[in-house]
Structure formats: structure tokens, C-alpha cells
Amino acid sequence: MEDKKPLILVTNDDGITAPGIRTLIKIMNKLGDVVxxxxxxxxxxxxxxxxxxxxxxxxxxxxxxTANHLEYSCSGTPADCVKIAKQEILKRKPDLCVSGINHGSNASINVIYSGTMSAAVEAGLEGIPAIGFSLLDYSLTADFSPCEDFVERIARNVLEHKLPPGVVLNVNIPKLKREEIKGIKVCRQAKAHWREEFDKRTNPQGRDYYWLTGTFINEDEGEDTDEWALANNYISLVPIQFDLTAHKAINTINNWNLND
Amino acid sequence: MEDKKPLILVTNDDGITAPGIRTLIKIMNKLGDVVxxxxxxxxxxxxxxxxxxxxxxxxxxxxxxTANHLEYSCSGTPADCVKIAKQEILKRKPDLCVSGINHGSNASINVIYSGTMSAAVEAGLEGIPAIGFSLLDYSLTADFSPCEDFVERIARNVLEHKLPPGVVLNVNIPKLKREEIKGIKVCRQAKAHWREEFDKRTNPQGRDYYWLTGTFINEDEGEDTDEWALANNYISLVPIQFDLTAHKAINTINNWNLND
Incomplete structure (x- = not known):
């Protein structure tokens, strides 16, 4: 349709200097003009x-x-970054927004806590095809090289096919060597939750405080889920939506006694 | 099933002293034991x-x-409040979690930015029936009295019927007199977005900064939406889910060229 190179907005939630975003910037520079x-x-x-x-x-x-792309550091959240990029920085609507590569999983229910995915959703709301990428390795020294060609391939597919309206992609990558990764699997979000464990301590002034920690509980044995894919050496790709309506529940609730 | 009074967890995102939560506490005290x-x-x-x-x-x-219920003030977010309540404060799983009454709308796409609704979702993840309530009036001096009996009626229905698994309720109340409210309407989330407007200023040190403002754009003319209900003097009740999978998009994406 256009001869111009695609315009690609890159953001994340680990901060602009995190190794994950530096890898993502390097990959996106092969595909278009990066901001x-x-x-x-x-x-x-x-x-x-x-x-x-x-x-x-x-x-x-x-x-x-040595970079020849533009970079901006923002004091706000990932969603703020996308809003300000679109409104104040970019001269036209980008062809793609990529967020990540997050240091740690955003699979399953983690998607709702995820700053990485909120940036992708914010772009999706504006009609910008958007992908959040995460590697299942929280370490700051995580090795992102095994996933580079997969990230590139997914981004190329989104640039070519766009995305259905109201849909963005949540991509999670297992912590494996390149040759151990079996491929990319389109999945649904596994049903899971966190069992919180609060680490209670007392500060030097004698006041109690807590650190939030927890254990991830996967209740879902489906082989069509992101958790299954990741546990079986696949990259998981879940299309997610921001219409949160539980359409099936509407009939149920219409049978209640709400209006006497 | 039980003779015991229901245990009701109350939280919000406007802070523990906001008039909206004080109203909600008063109503919930009619229905059960409040924390x-x-x-x-x-x-x-x-x-x-x-x-x-x-x-x-x-x-x-x-x-x-004069209150005879327990209250705790938490330094964290609404989702943190629910986690810490469940894990460190409540002796058993509550029968209901209510969040609000928020000062301002959480209808349509506002649900994804909403701290009020995040508390309800966090409770829903734990299998606790949960409702977020919002009044379409940002003012700190908003009059919550016209909606009190509707809030009570919805909470009574949820205590009686529970909720389908994976579903919580997003209730928004128009800013009207009691006699002007036509009733409660079960709806879907309207498709809408915010058009950002950044108010750019310069600080005394000469550095530019922005305030995020914006205009709400409703693209959805459906009469089955929350925005339609509110504009037509109904209280909107949208069942929402936290499985974000866009199931319909899975087939589309499976036709892409992802694995060769």
C-alpha cells in the first residue's frame, strides 16, 4: 500500500535502559522507522x-x-508513554506498537497486572496494531538472543496482516536455548491466580509493614492455554481484547430481581 | 445455607475518607458484617x-x-487492599466484596483504567462475588443518597444469586434525582476511547511538562450499551470478565505464517 517504511513505536515497563527494550529496538530497526x-x-x-x-x-x-532513531524518556506509566507519543511526539499514527521485551512472564492472569500489556492495549484502543513481548526470565542479565528471530517474525506478520479490531497480542517466550524452542503457538489465557504471601516485617520505628510476594497457581489443564505452551517449550501468542463484557452472563443476570 | 450474617469487604480507590465509600459502608452495614x-x-x-x-x-x-465495624487504612493500591484483606486481615473468605462508590464514571473503556474495578476484579479472581459502584459525579460533595436503595438492591441480589465464575459487576449510576432514575439495565461495555489532550506547561526551572486531559469519544450507538443506559437515565450494570482472550481471533491468527 505504501512505499514508506513502517513507523514503529517501542515502549516497555521495565524502563528505557532495560536490556529487554534495547533488544526490541534493535529488532524493530530492521523493520521500520523506530521511535x-x-x-x-x-x-x-x-x-x-x-x-x-x-x-x-x-x-x-x-x-x-550510535542510534539513529529518536528516543524519549517519560516520567509516567507505560500507558502514559503511548498517549504522549501519539499526541505530542509522533507526526503520524504508527503502523505498529511493540512493548517489552518484558523481564518476566505476562502469561495467564499476569496480563491484568502488566504494564507491558497496558501499553499494547492503549495502542490497540487507538487502532494501532500492537504486541507485548515477555521473556520468562526476571533477571536483569537475561539472554534475549534466542528469541530475536521469533520476535521479528511475529512483528512482520502483524505489519503484513494487521490485527482484528479490538485485539492486541500477548506474546510470552520460554527461557530456553534457540534450538529448544519448538515454535509459536496461538493460545487462550490460562485460568490461574496468585496465592499471596505477605512477608510481614517491623520497621526501625516499630511499625509493621508488608512485602507482597506470592505463588502462581495454574488451575487450568487445557492444552490450548499459554501456560501449557510455555511449559512445553513453545512461545505463546494470546490475542487479547479490551471489551471486558462477559456476554454470556447478561442473560443470567437479566433473570435476577433487579427492577422488582 | 448459613445463619451467619454475610461477611462483606468494602474498598475503593478514592481513599478511605471519601464520601462515596462512607455511603457504601453505611449501606453494607444493613446487609452483613463489614470490614x-x-x-x-x-x-x-x-x-x-x-x-x-x-x-x-x-x-x-x-x-x-461510632462505627462498630473494623477499618484498615492501607498505603497501597485498591488491588493491594483486597490482597492484604484476604490474606492478613479477614478470618474467612468474604461473601461479597464491594468497591466504591467511585466519584466519577467507570463505564465503557474507563473500566480498564479503574482502580475501583481492579479491586472488584482482584476479589473475583479469588472467587469472591464482587461489585464496583460508580456515580457519574466527580465532585467531592456529590450526593450519593439517590442511589442508595439501588446499591442495596444490587448487593442483595449478588448475595442471593452469587455470580457466574470469572465474572464481576461494573455498576454505574447517573447523576440524577431519585425519581428521575428509571431502573437498572444489564448492558455490554460501549466501544469508546479517550482523545488525549496534553496541557503543556513550563516549570519554574524552564523544563516542559504535561498534564494529561482528554475528551471521551463514544463510537458505539448500540442501545444495549452502558453509555446508552446512562444517557437514558438508567443505572448500567455490566458483567465483566478477566479472561481477556479474544477467542474469535485465534482462528484468524492461526492462518498466519508464524511457524515457517
């Missing part, structure tokens, strides 16, 4: 937070001296 | 954020001297 707008500090667990009660800073930055 | 665990400060726009990189305080508090 990076990413948080100036880690935003993990921010869900779809936006900054309403504070001002936002967004300044040009050069993380890599 | 309040709510943020110590406003958390609007926090989406499904959780506190991973900071410690959490959660202290007993008596906002109303």
Missing part, C-alpha cells in the same frame, strides 16, 4: 495505570550514542 | 496496579467514632 517513548524508571505491576494527579515529563534521550 | 480495607490516599487511574517494589503499610483506623 522509542519509554518510562524513565521501572513500572512493573502498574497494570493500566495512568497519571492523573501529577505532571508528566517527557524528554529526548540518547541511550545509545 | 473496610481501603487506600490511605486517592488512587484514581491506577488500573490494576499492585505494589511490588515498595513496602505496604496497613493500619487499623477509626474514621467514624
Amino acid at each position: 522509542v517513548v519509554a518510562p524513565d524508571s521501572p513500572q512493573s505491576g502498574m497494570g493500566h495505570a495512568i497519571t492523573l494527579n501529577d505532571n508528566l515529563y517527557c524528554d529526548p534521550l540518547n541511550v545509545e550514542e | 473496610v480495607v481501603a487506600p490511605d490516599s486517592p488512587q484514581s487511574g491506577m488500573g490494576h496496579a499492585i505494589t511490588l517494589n515498595d513496602n505496604l503499610y496497613c493500619d487499623p483506623l477509626n474514621v467514624e467514632e
Whole structure:
């Protein structure tokens, strides 16, 4: 349709200097013109937070001296980054928004806590094809090289096919060597939850405080789920939507005694 | 099934002293034993954020001297409040979790930015029937009295019928007099988005910053939507789910060229 190179917006939730986003920027530079707008500090667990009660800073930055793409560091959340990129920085609507590569899983129910995915959803709301990528390795020294060609392949497919309206992609990558990865599997989100464990401590002033920790509980044995795919050495790709309506429940509730 | 009074967890995102939660506490005290665990400060726009990189305080508090229910003020987000209530404060799983009454709309796409709804979703994930309530009035002096009997009726129905697995309720109430409210309508989430407008300013040190503002754009003319119901003087009730899988998109994407 166009001869122009695709315009690609890159963001994340681990912050603009995280190894995961640096890998993603490198891959996206093969596919189009890249603009990076990413948080100036880690935003993990921010869900779809936006900054309403504070001002936002967004300044040009050069993380890599040799880079020929534009980068901006933003004081806000991942969703803020996408909003400000679209409205204040980019001259036209991007052809693709990619978020990540997150250091840690956003599979299953983690999607709802995920800053990485909130950026993708925010772009999707604007009609921008969008993908969140995550590697199942929380380490800051995680090795992203095994997944590079898969990330590139998924992004190329989205640039070519676009995405159905109201849909963005949640891609999770197992922590494996390149030759151990069996391929990409389109999945549904596994039913799972976290069993919280609060680590209770007392501060030097004698006041109790807590650290939130927890154990991930997968209740779902389906072989069509993202958790199954990841446990079986596949990259999981879940199309997700932001119409949260539980359509099947509407009839049930219409039988209640709501209007006497 | 049980003779015991229902145990009801109350939370919100506007903070434990907001008029909306005080109204909700008063109503819930008619229906069961109330425990309040709510943020110590406003958390609007926090989406499904959780506190991973900071410690959490959660202290007993008596906002109303005459109250005979327990209250705790928590330094975290609405989702944190539900997690800590369940794990550290409540002696058994509550029969109901209610969040709100939010000062401002959480209808349509606002659900994904909503701290109020994130608390309800967090409870729903634990199998606790949960409802988020919002009044379409941002004012701190909003009049919650016209909606009190509707809130009570919806909560009574949920206590009686429970909710389908994986479903929580998003209830929005128009800003009207009691006699102007036509009733409760079960709806789907309207397709809509925000058109951002950034208010760019310069701080005293000469650095640019932004305030996020915007205009709500409803693209959806369906008469089965929450936006239609609210515009037509109904209370909207949308069942929402946290399985975000776009099931219909799975076949489409399986036709892509992902694995060779």
C-alpha cells in the first residue's frame, strides 16, 4: 500500500535502559522507522495505570550514542508513554506498537497486572496494531538472543496482516536455548491466580509493614492455554481484547430481581 | 445455607475518607458484617496496579467514632487492599466484596483504567462475588443518597444469586434525582476511547511538562450499551470478565505464517 517504511513505536515497563527494550529496538530497526517513548524508571505491576494527579515529563534521550532513531524518556506509566507519543511526539499514527521485551512472564492472569500489556492495549484502543513481548526470565542479565528471530517474525506478520479490531497480542517466550524452542503457538489465557504471601516485617520505628510476594497457581489443564505452551517449550501468542463484557452472563443476570 | 450474617469487604480507590465509600459502608452495614480495607490516599487511574517494589503499610483506623465495624487504612493500591484483606486481615473468605462508590464514571473503556474495578476484579479472581459502584459525579460533595436503595438492591441480589465464575459487576449510576432514575439495565461495555489532550506547561526551572486531559469519544450507538443506559437515565450494570482472550481471533491468527 505504501512505499514508506513502517513507523514503529517501542515502549516497555521495565524502563528505557532495560536490556529487554534495547533488544526490541534493535529488532524493530530492521523493520521500520523506530521511535522509542519509554518510562524513565521501572513500572512493573502498574497494570493500566495512568497519571492523573501529577505532571508528566517527557524528554529526548540518547541511550545509545550510535542510534539513529529518536528516543524519549517519560516520567509516567507505560500507558502514559503511548498517549504522549501519539499526541505530542509522533507526526503520524504508527503502523505498529511493540512493548517489552518484558523481564518476566505476562502469561495467564499476569496480563491484568502488566504494564507491558497496558501499553499494547492503549495502542490497540487507538487502532494501532500492537504486541507485548515477555521473556520468562526476571533477571536483569537475561539472554534475549534466542528469541530475536521469533520476535521479528511475529512483528512482520502483524505489519503484513494487521490485527482484528479490538485485539492486541500477548506474546510470552520460554527461557530456553534457540534450538529448544519448538515454535509459536496461538493460545487462550490460562485460568490461574496468585496465592499471596505477605512477608510481614517491623520497621526501625516499630511499625509493621508488608512485602507482597506470592505463588502462581495454574488451575487450568487445557492444552490450548499459554501456560501449557510455555511449559512445553513453545512461545505463546494470546490475542487479547479490551471489551471486558462477559456476554454470556447478561442473560443470567437479566433473570435476577433487579427492577422488582 | 448459613445463619451467619454475610461477611462483606468494602474498598475503593478514592481513599478511605471519601464520601462515596462512607455511603457504601453505611449501606453494607444493613446487609452483613463489614470490614473496610481501603487506600490511605486517592488512587484514581491506577488500573490494576499492585505494589511490588515498595513496602505496604496497613493500619487499623477509626474514621467514624461510632462505627462498630473494623477499618484498615492501607498505603497501597485498591488491588493491594483486597490482597492484604484476604490474606492478613479477614478470618474467612468474604461473601461479597464491594468497591466504591467511585466519584466519577467507570463505564465503557474507563473500566480498564479503574482502580475501583481492579479491586472488584482482584476479589473475583479469588472467587469472591464482587461489585464496583460508580456515580457519574466527580465532585467531592456529590450526593450519593439517590442511589442508595439501588446499591442495596444490587448487593442483595449478588448475595442471593452469587455470580457466574470469572465474572464481576461494573455498576454505574447517573447523576440524577431519585425519581428521575428509571431502573437498572444489564448492558455490554460501549466501544469508546479517550482523545488525549496534553496541557503543556513550563516549570519554574524552564523544563516542559504535561498534564494529561482528554475528551471521551463514544463510537458505539448500540442501545444495549452502558453509555446508552446512562444517557437514558438508567443505572448500567455490566458483567465483566478477566479472561481477556479474544477467542474469535485465534482462528484468524492461526492462518498466519508464524511457524515457517
